[in-house]
Amino acid sequence: MSKTAPSIERKRQKTGMAFITPTLLIITAILVYPILQSVVLSFGESSIDGSVPYKFVGFKHYFALLQTERFWNALTVTVIFTAISIPLELILGIGLALLLNEHFRFKGIARLAVLFPWALPTALNTLMWRWMYNTDYGVFNAVALQSGLADRPINWLGDDVLAMGAMVTVAVWKTSSFMALIILAGLQSIPRDLYEAGRMDGMSRWQEFREITLPLLKGPILVALIVRSMDALRTFELPFNLTDGGPVTATESLSLYAYKVIFDFVEFNFGAAIVVVQFLVIFAMSLIYIFTLRNKD
């Protein structure tokens, strides 16, 4: 670069700007500007179709939010859902990755099977599970009744705890595979001779795992954890399709609550305040993510 004449260098910078401008424009219009606008909306009164002129009301909606039990419920549901499903996904993900790292026949099919739940739309995955959970005609109750494990049909989605369990199950089923794929890539980059050295020292398989594998997987595991946590914190179509947040509000996530406030209760500005709070929570997570990545290099 040092040999290029200044005029060529300047021309190159200009071409670079031209190349990147469409992307910056679209990202600004679809991601950056809407967030800022949501912030503005959350501090005012207006209407979704613009028929009511905007009036600034300060922190009114935020104060109201703090006193709304349903908001705290949605926040709690979201945090519980995230806190239960992520560790399960991590354990299963590591297990699956270790399994797929072994040598066996039909490995292609096994890897494909693991990829499918991730690749399919969450909304439709959820419908499949809802059908299996069906009280009267679902396969779970069919097996439970026929095998004598239950003497009457279980209302899987009609009980607070069972419904949350059902939701976690679908999330874990879908995304353990994503965790597994990222961790598998990390596994495959561990040099083989480390294990040979370990074997020389008479390490057991468990010791190998604890002292060689796990420390070297710290990076990929961290990435998978943070990406998935942010995903879980914004979960929407899963409760939307599985339970619609029910029974009552036992599985109503923050995203689902915000959607209902905006479109069902038509409290547009109050809804904006909810999404701003949610944005701040997730953005804080993403900052942690970016800083851990930078420190890794």
Add this chain to the structure above:
Amino acid sequence: MQLRPRFGLYALVTVSVLVSFLPIIWLILTSLKTTAGIYAWPPQYIPDPFTLDNYINIIQNSPELLIYVWNSFVVGFGTTVFTLVFGSMAGYALSRLGMRRAGILMIFILAVSMFPPVSLIPSLFQNFLQFGLLNTYIGLIIAHTGLFLPFAVWMLASYFATLPVEIEEAARMDGMGTFRIFRSIVIPLSWPGFVATGLIVFIFSWNEFPLALVLMTENAMRTAPVGISLYPGEYAFPWETISTATVIAIIPILMITAIFQKQIVGGLTAGASK
């Protein structure tokens, strides 16, 4: 490696594969049953009789379910094209043109990619309404392009960074401009990167739910995941139709993942570990 008995390994693999496929298999079996078979007791684990009536029924009586799938195709295809065109240009500029502040821009793009879609909804809905973009293909395509461009920029930038720089330097010596180098040298050399990125973006767009739900309010414009989810309306869920429509809507994704498994896994893991 031979310490553990092979039997245990195969048993574990079999269980994992079964658990992964079980809901999909059950769905396909349901779609092949008669209505009486679906609601029968004792439950039918194998359809008796096998029937394709549900599929024929959808084609004859519920063409809107096929229109949802078509809408998903249009939106997914448009999003993929836009994302690849703009994403490759930006990725090339950021990885190869020695731009000032390229590092900061990459971090900025990564940061905005983590915005939760629901927090965009109040503003996007209002603006799309105002500009007449609700219920248009181009509207949802632009929205999806915005959502998935950051991913494409990162993936393509890291792909371009693996190309040997000498080829471009030689072309520059020959007096080729940046745009021509990009078009006639870089793009042809990078098609594996384009394929992987394009496939993943297509899957992302096909699966995206919150924005597709909010920005397409007319039934005829809905994408497959949204249309099928909202299909039943007020009363009971017609599972024979829902299961069949779901099978139709996931077939394209099943085929793409089966055929391009390697590219997708490679792209995903590269994207996540960057």
